[in-house]
Amino acid sequence: MTATETQPHEQRERRRVRGGPLRDVVGLVLLPLPLLVAMVPVSFAGGGTRRWFGRGESQRADAQAAKDAAAAAFYELDTAHRDLRISIETITAVDNSPAARKAAEDYAGFGRRIDEVSQQYITAVDSHDLDRDDLDGAAVARARADLTRAKEELDRVRSELERFAQGLGPLLQTAETQLARLAPAVERARQALLAASNALDAVRAQGLRADDLATRLAALGPELTKLNQGAGQHGVQETIRRADDMLRKAEGVRTEAERLPEKAAETDKRLVSLRTRAQAITTRAGKVDPVLSELRRRYSAACWQDLQQVPEQAARSVQQAEVKLREAQQARDEQRWADAASLLATVRALLDGTDEAVSAAGDRLQRLDAVSFDRQKEVERTRFALRDAQRLAMAGRSTPDPRHAGPLDEAVARLDRAVAGLEGRHPDWWHFLTETEAVRETAARVVQEIRGARGGAGGG
Template structure:
């Protein structure tokens, strides 16, 4: 029993070290308790036998006590066997893993030192990606070395895995570094072209805004008053970022150049949105002015579809009045198109709001159960 208990105890210890979340020790505790109880009973019986022998007397119910203790020892040994067989795969795997942890840690440290050395000697050592990943390797190595003396196998293994991951990322950064210069050159060229296009597009903003003021009510373009200034600010910011990107590329720092071209693209996107907001507003309002009822017809058509869906799904009681109310909303906004300078933009915004509301109702109806007769 003692040998079996010792073997199982060692395996459980390994499992707790390697896979603490499996709580193998908790399952082992009652089995171990039975072993201790049986061993204690054996020791106590032995002491009583020795005392009886010294006193020259027979131990009362000696054979029965011996049988009871023997049975207790046998049952405890059997419990150890059953526990081990029931968890054999996990226990033996834990023992195997525990034995490899020191070797794993050493292998990972050797590999990390090799890649770290390559990074230090590389012509790309000053690239931000290489520097940051090298720092990550250094930090992971310090963590692993600090954990090794007295930490659990699980802790050491986790630290070794972190170091291995950091090493792979550093190796990837080194592998990608040679292509950064070409990528930066391409990005700078692309952004230069886009900047020129944005400036050309921006030239149309002022005339478009002037047309909005002449042709439509002031309320139709009040929210666009700052677009020309904001678009110019964004273009200038893009130009400045592009200039810094060129300088970084010339200084053999293509990664910084790439970051700066990304910033420049963001500014250009902002500038293009400012310009498009004005030119698209003018186009939208002119289209509505030429045929005011066309947009209303499209919303009414969408509303009829929603009403038919409510009927087909048996949801008229719940949604019929809600959808009918949208008819009145459409009628009311259509009646506002009067006077010398109707507020076409308010008309468009209200119809878009109604269309969005109808779409929301349709989505909710489709999620509800009901008869389908479409």
């Protein structure tokens, strides 16, 4: 589009009127000569009219082109500024880091500079009316220079603005990623809350109260209100954090609610199982006295003195376990699942200790009978463990490491003393068994140390 085409309709109309006589001259061969003579002075005389063609009009067209170019530069800067504002608003809505705050401050500085160059452009446009008929060449030149200078300033600030916008790439990408997470995170939280509520309704329909779960779910109500208020009030990051927290808590309630029928069945099963076990231990504890009587009759006091209190301790422990079982049953009836689980764990611990103590008497008699009948089997078993450790200590060495040789030598001497201690009329077989067991433990520890050291050296 030419400069003339961009001029206002009124100006073009005005020029059409001025140019009309010139076009009429072309057809004056058909007019009377007096009329032609009368019209020519009107066409070429002064009187405020100017020639349409010539240097002046070319300068005016150049000035108009400069004005159009400045207008285009102003529009491009405004567009870039609006695009940048959207980017800055995106960043500041999500990010409160020092880098984001600096970006916002720099953007504000650009805003002030854009206002300055925009005002310069507006001033240049308002100062020069290129449509004036009496505009002289000097005024046209000034207009062109001012408008060109305004365009250059607009272009320069726009280039700086675009470079600044490019530098915001990482911050903007992070912010957009956060914003992309916002809506899905909120929706997931709401769906999780709904699923938890439905799960609670389902277990209540089965006669399970789930009061603690209902309390936990109700506590999420205020958080849901804040979530519904949106990121505009609470910020994007805080809203995402709240949504993730609600999702986690709601899923926890839903999972526990769905497991509640299974938990109830499991609690019932454990109650029955522990009652049966308590009865069995009571029965077995009644057989400890005959075992102790046999130990006292056949072996020295050192072999059985530590077992004297087992019957009494077993009875007391079983009695305590039965009390806890009744409390656990009451907790289950009241659907206090955590209390029931804790009480059942206490019952199990009591019965485990009692079972071990009751078994110890029978195991003691069996082991003492075996070693008193054939001590050599126990001795050979222990010597084999020692020889195995000694071979490993000497593997690849001319002399063993003192850290290994010392404990092994002491273990050999300890075994010899244990064997020698069996001489006499009433040998302490239990002491012999505990000593051989301790010797084997020493050998096993040395083997573990050697293998650990060599494995570490190989790994290094």
